[in-house]
Amino acid sequence: MNYQLSHLRELEAESIYILREVAAQFEKPVLMFSGGKDSILMVHLAMKAFYPARIPFPLLHVDTGHNFPETIEFRDNMVKKLGAKLVVGHVQTAIDSGMVREEKGVNASRNGLQTAVLLDELEKGKYDAALGGARRDEEKARAKERFFSHRDEFGQWDPKNQRPELWNLFNGKKQYGEHFRIFPISNWTELDVWQYLALEEVELPSLYFAHKRKVFAREGTLLADTPIIERRPTEQLIEKMVRCRTIGDMTCTGVWESEADTLEKIIQEVSTTRMTERGGRTDDKRSETSMEDRKKKGYF
Amino acid sequence: MGTIEQDTELLRFSTAGSVDDGKSTLIGRLLYDSKSIFEDQYDQIKATSERRGEEGVNLALLTDGLKSEREQGITIDVAYRYFATPKRKFIIADTPGHIQYTRNMVTGASTANVALILIDARNGILEQTRRHAFISSLLQIPHIVVCINKMDLVDYGEEAYEAIKDEFSNFSNKLDVKDIHFIPISALKGDNVVDRSENMPWYEGQTLMHYLENVHIGSDHNFIDCRYPVQHVIRPYSDEYHDYRGYAGRIAGGIFKKGDEVLLLPSGFTTKIAKIETYDGELEEAHPPMSVTMLLEDDLDLSRGDMIVRPNNKPEVSQDLDAMICWFDDNPMQQPRGKYTIRHTTQEARCIIQEVLYTLDINTLHRNQEDTKVKMNDIARVAIRTTKPLFTDAYRNNRITGSFVLVDEGTNNTVAAGMII
Secondary structure, eight states: OOOOOOHHHHHHHHHHHHHHHHHHHOSSEEEEOOSSHHHHHHHHHHHHHHTTSOOSSOEEEEEOSOSOHHHHHHHHHHHHHHTOOEEEEEHHHHHHTTSSOOOOSTTOOSTTHHHHHHHHHHHHTTOSEEEOOOOTTSOTTGGGOOSEEEEOTTOOOOGGGOOOOBTTBOOOOOOTTOEEEEOTTTTOOHHHHHHHHHHTTOOOOGGGSOEEEEEEEETTEEEEOOTTSOOOTTOOOEEEEEEESSOOOTTTBOEEEOOOOSHHHHHHHHHHOOSOGGGGBGGGGSSTTHHHHHHHTTOO | OOSSOOSOEEEEEEEEOOTTSOHHHHHHHHHHHTTOSOHHHHHHHHHHHHHTTOSSOOGGGGTOOSHHHHHHTSOOSOEEEEEEOSSEEEEEEEOOOSGGGHHHHHHHHTTOSEEEEEEETTTOSOHHHHHHHHHHHHTTOSEEEEEEEOGGGGTTOHHHHHHHHHHHHHHHTTSOOSOEEEEEOBTTTTBTTTBOOSSOTTOOSOOHHHHHHHSOOTTSSOOSSOEEEEEEEEOOOSSTTTTOOEEEEEOOBSOEETTOEEEEETTOOEEEEEEEEETTEEESEEOTTOEEEEEESSOOOOOTTOEEEBTTBOOEEEEEEEEEEEEOOSSOOOTTTOEEEEEETTEEEEEEEEEEEEEEETTTTEEESSOOOOOTTOEEEEEEEEEEEEEEOOTTTOTTTTEEEEEOTTTOOEEEEEEEO
């Protein structure tokens, strides 16, 4: 008998351990759900961690109003199937009430506005732990973040003063009003996620698979045609076979030319690609440390 | 390349090196040569290197992710990096080498299978090298690989390599390390990292990548002593699972089988394992590091922090711990008789540090019994008394049941890591 787990099963065991640790250490956790593959993976792992009980926390979606329609449809179906509770925070409502102000101009994005809405929802719901599907291989600031990431009462991350995390001992102690961001899939890579989703036959939004779509090029990235993006006169629409490697707002999520219309083909593509998945995210390109700067302010 | 690689193993290794040993360059090299660096990442660091007027592409920028690290050109915090070869997936805990970040090195070393220690061939063994070797042994990293780097700067000479190897072996004989390996490399030029060096025909051993891909890690867990800390009790409260009571947890040691007679701690009751469950179905047996749910034949009192073991193989059940600790916090240890929260497996208790027996000079291994003040980055031997019994093993037998952290009750910070002797 061989007592060595495969790397996917070892990652799964680690993530399940962390999810259970959250249920045990916190009073009111919430799972941040974006509709992307990483949060779908998180939901799948949570389902496994607490089986046969239901997932013992609600899902929270911060809806920018700029989501791909496919994302919202998928989200609602999934929640229904799981019998889970869904809480939605709307960026549009926050704009209407004057809590945040919309960016203007060609590259306007609601990505930054999500932070204020997220923090507001966490406060309203009195959530003391927000589970997220961020991975350390995604981005250099994320590579430094802990599984249990402490946030002060303003939701800020202090990268220079993180709590040491050793073995599998996680310290979720906090003062009143503070909370934790928790990242159970920190150690997964993009390829691990795809391999695992294929292995487990997890259902995914159609956006991830190659399909025909009208797109245009901007600063080296292909963006989907939508009324919410102002096109410059020089930016011509073309129809291409594309797919999303990450799913975020339509305004900042690039699509990729791809013929990968099955999970097997996607895995093949991911394992040979020479570009990072966030390479198509214009929100990361604003400056060299834009992720670190956003995270310090409370971005997820 | 197979579509779904189920059979690849996961290997975690930590890197340690002093500031200029070229540690970040080596990691950059491993990522670059295994084609794990993406074009856009490469373009980004290339642009940054050019902007700063650096010669060539500074691969260190790949791992130094925080603003302050890039500004100072040093690694401050543990950064995790990932790469894969067809044989294995690797997680690198890249830790800072500077003395003021010893605690970060301890953190990165805590889960590693392999410690990679870098030595600059021109400088030989420095204080920092000794410190890193000592910490690797203290944290019981099963395998140590010593890379003698910058061989290009000593004309790829065998004598330089052999001299450092001898000196290191003399020192490491005094440490508790099981498996040491030496490799002469040049991270900058790529010699013996992934590809064999043509510049060092006298070296007949394996390259670093070959070592990492093949070192045997199958017995790094304890498969003998059965330890199952109860993490969470699953009670579905649904009609279908009315009386269901599942004990969720991660196997910390040994192999548990369905039908095994087990002993519950602290109650001392014995019962049998009725089922080992997962979402994917029942298991006949479970081993580390699996996360499972156990169902017991009898309905007995058992909750988070308790432990399931075998009747003839019990851990130490005691309120007194004898341990080595590494102090992490800016605030020194409260003395005398400092009070802290202790976290051990899934258990939490309060404790008093009854005595500091000595602090250790990690450069000379000298035990200082006079100066027992414990400040940030210090290593000390302590006697601890807990408010309730913990179920422990010696750290050298089990890294999970032999380790703990101390938490400050005022600030909630994790202030120390401990290894039970």
